[in-house]
Amino acid sequence: MKLFFVTGNLNKLREVREIMGELAPFVEVVGMDLRVKERQADSLEEVAAEAAREAYAKLQKPLFVEDSGVFIEALKGFPGPYSAYVYRTIGNRGILRLMEGVKDRRATFKSVIALCLNEREPLLFIGSVEGEVAKEEKGGGWGFDPIFIPRGLDATFGELGKDKNKVSHRRRAVEALARYLNELRGKA
């Protein structure tokens, strides 16, 4: 089956394609950079659901969108649903600055996928991973990868390279999506 992934972020497209190729290889994920306006909402769920609705209204084809963010405990959940904007402005250096001398470095990286197969309400698939904010940028990757250390590991997402896709929030959300699509296929 062909499934559109509405995104302008090529890093996300690459990651999702790789994970779906492993977990649901019968799905062809087609990237589509359809500009949909995101609602200014304090939850990723609302942002993703609304974007999926709007994209489906335009495209009228099976599609999903993904919204993700990092929620830092000591900063009351900042940057959360505004992660992309915050990354573009103050960046990882800004986050590290806000966290200077802060002992509680706990953070959660979260991914929400909203799937629209038809006119009905989008289905949401959620993945998250606990971890902490690193004390300095380490490794490559993109976005907040160099400053997020998933719990139980000794490396940032950036340092994990391709292995990020085995443990990430996005991996977990795509797993839930793939499970659903596999079930649908079983029934068909």
Place this chain on the structure above:
Amino acid sequence: MKLFFVTGNLNKLREVREIMGELAPFVEVVGMDLRVKERQADSLEEVAAEAAREAYAKLQKPLFVEDSGVFIEALKGFPGPYSAYVYRTIGNRGILRLMEGVKDRRATFKSVIALCLNEREPLLFIGSVEGEVAKEEKGGGWGFDPIFIPRGLDATFGELGKDKNKVSHRRRAVEALARYLNELRGKA
């Protein structure tokens, strides 16, 4: 005439009422806490216009909304249209932290009013004031008032007290709105 101001922010309501009372006393500004979703957009203009459209669709009465934010040069415009969220999370202390040791402290405080008198597109009235980010919080007020020093003055919005309403970005936007309403009234 009666004009609804759709906002959940009582500080804004108080300021706007005071300024309108001076500049367009024939207008009765009625606060209405109608929850409208704000779009996640990188411009105040888009956010305000969309919120006004949505509020008008619900209320079908003459109304306006106001969106405002502070744009800090050295932080690429952060927090800008996300000012309310950023205030609720990292707050003024977070902003001061991001600006520690930063020499270029220029910032612009901007207010956008979107007015819907009928079904047509909202009219936008924009006010802004240049200034800089203080080195520490000073004075009372609300929101970013204690850390914003308007150009040419030696005090933060917070220290100005009631005088803030004589020089603020919101004052300038309300002036433009009042001018328009006065003209309309002259023609009627």
